[in-house]
């Protein structure tokens with residue numbers, strides 16, 4: 237019984253630490269994105285709230301929390317109110333299976349630095365990322381506005397299309413690691429990160445991951461210059477904040493996944509594991525911001541063509557090649 | 565992977581060169597933005613760092629005085645008539661020496677669009693727009709400026725111009741252009757030079 | 758009752774309730790959402806019964822792909838819920854018949870299980886690798902048949918789609 241209770245306490249502590257870290261990083265990722273994007277566009281970015289605008293996320297949060305939470309009159313109330321939660325909750329839950337270090341020993345107990353090591357972790361990530369579609373599609377539909385509906389439909393189509401290359405690109409990784417568990421995948425990269433042997437899978441994964449998180453070259457669901465704000469046009473206050481939070485947590489999760497699948501997870505010389513994972517997440521996020529600052533938005537047919545005519549066949553060929561190499 | 569985009573425009577190209585070209589194009593894009601990262605931001609930090617506006621930029625309106633220190637405005641209503649948003653109003657009255665002045669003169673800056681048409685219409689160069697654009701109030705009624713708020717004690721642009729030296733003035737002793745040092749007024753109805 | 762049993766019954770109630778709501782909703786989007794919830798419940802049940810792989814596949818395929826496609830179509834065509842029944846009389850009869858068959862089968866199964874004694878739920882966990890090996894060793898033929906069927910369906914859809922496009926362009930040329 238005592239062991240059970242300490243286990244629960246340890247789990248709760250881990251949950252709180254990870255949650256706080258995720259939310260804080262999300263807030264400061266927004267700041268970093270605005271700052272870096274501004275510099276890419278030869279602007280200054282936020283610099284009024286605190287030194288270098290460091291208090292800007294807090295100011296934004298206060299603003300979002302105190303704003304009125306509008307529900308359009310003709311909206312489908314319950315779905316409208318719940319949709320933003322789906323987006324942020326699924327994004328947060330995906331982090332439950334990401335390992336962020338080796339086991340450590342605390343008070344004579346081995347504590348694995350992961351919230352839950354299940355043997356189908358990779359599939360769990362996909363399950364939650366496919367559940368995230370509901371937030372986008374239903375949020376867009378329930379707003380009962382043309383822009384939001386178009387955004388929602390685009391989001392649904394885009395996200396289920398890109399799930400396919402996302403999944404297929406990871407098949408070679410699973411083949412190499414011989415496990416769905418993210419812990420095993422990280423352990424399999426003991427000697428070298430998988431990006432060295434699977435550069436194609438890496439490229440496909442990053443591209444489809446960016447499409448999954450609806451970031452700029454793929455931000456058709458919220459294309460601000462044609463759809464207002466896309467699926468979250470009608471949202472205000474903290475419900476909009478939840479969509480926003482979901483997007484930035486998703487960005488971190490993708491960074492973590494890229495790190496786990498291709499960059500060796502928390503493995504790295506000199507620094508402790510969690511720090512390495514953090515560094516890798518931030519690096520991936522910064523590259524995503526750089527991409528956002530560089531590339532224009534795709535057209536809808538280009539988006540679908542890239543997914544179905546380029547990424548999926550490339551991923552399939554990559555699987556066959558990997559299998560072939562592994563057999564001989 | 566982005567070979568797809570160029571495929572439609574140049575169908576004859578070899579896919580290998582296409583891929584190479586598009587990678588080069590992508591690379592140059594990323595290089596450009598990366599270079600921008602190192603440049604100094606062009607942002608001007610407005611309240612701390614105010615740029616000097618060009619002399620002719622149009623903002624808050626003033627009523628100027630002629631070189632003798634008298635009000636230039638002769639209350640001719642031309643500015644009021646030309647104003648597209650009708651934000652100038654005034655009442656003319658006779659002043660000393662038979663010339664007209666404005667009894668009151670009012671500009672509603674909450675309506676003014678700073679088009680500068682009033683300045684162009686004014687025959688006496690009285691009404692002028694200045695580069696002072698930091699002119700806003702919490703209460704909209706405070707944006708209504710009366711003559712006292714508008715009058716300044718200098719000539720603004722063209723500060724040596726005096727309307728009456730050109731146009732003349734009729735007094736008890738003599739008519740227009742008949743005083744000492746005065747030229748006869750321009751006959752607007754003749755087209756002779 | 759063990760924790761597992763409590764969870765089992767809670768999830769079962771959840772599944773039954775959401776399915777019941779799903780079939781009684783007039784509004785198609787609501788029905789689809791509740792159906793998705795019920796699929797999610799089944800996934801949880803699978804996980805509870807020691808089939809995490811199946812649970813995840815259920816969420817990915819049924820909740821994440823099929824129901825989203827349903828939603829997508831509903832949102833695109835915006836079907837208004839009809840006041841009268843959606844099904845014709847004949848369809849209703851067929852549905853009722855099938856329902857009776859299902860209920861009968863369920864009752865028979867429960868009775869058979871009861872005859873064999875109350876076997877406790879076993880919290881076995883099927884490793885994905887073990888599961889895959891079992892599937893591909895024992896049931897390779899059915900898998901091949903199923904995938905062949907899917908391939909045929911895919912080709913059929915492709916053919917139909919092409920046909921429509923050709924007919925449309927033909928009409929344009931004629932007019």
Ligand code: SF4
Pocket residue numbers: 625643646647648649650651652671675676677678679680681682683
């Ligand atoms: S600037 Fe234009 S709008 Fe303003 S008072 Fe003069 S004429 Fe009217």
Ligand code: SF4
Pocket residue numbers: 636637638639640641642643644685686687688689690691
């Ligand atoms: S046009 Fe000039 S002189 Fe005439 S009323 Fe206006 S400011 Fe006065």
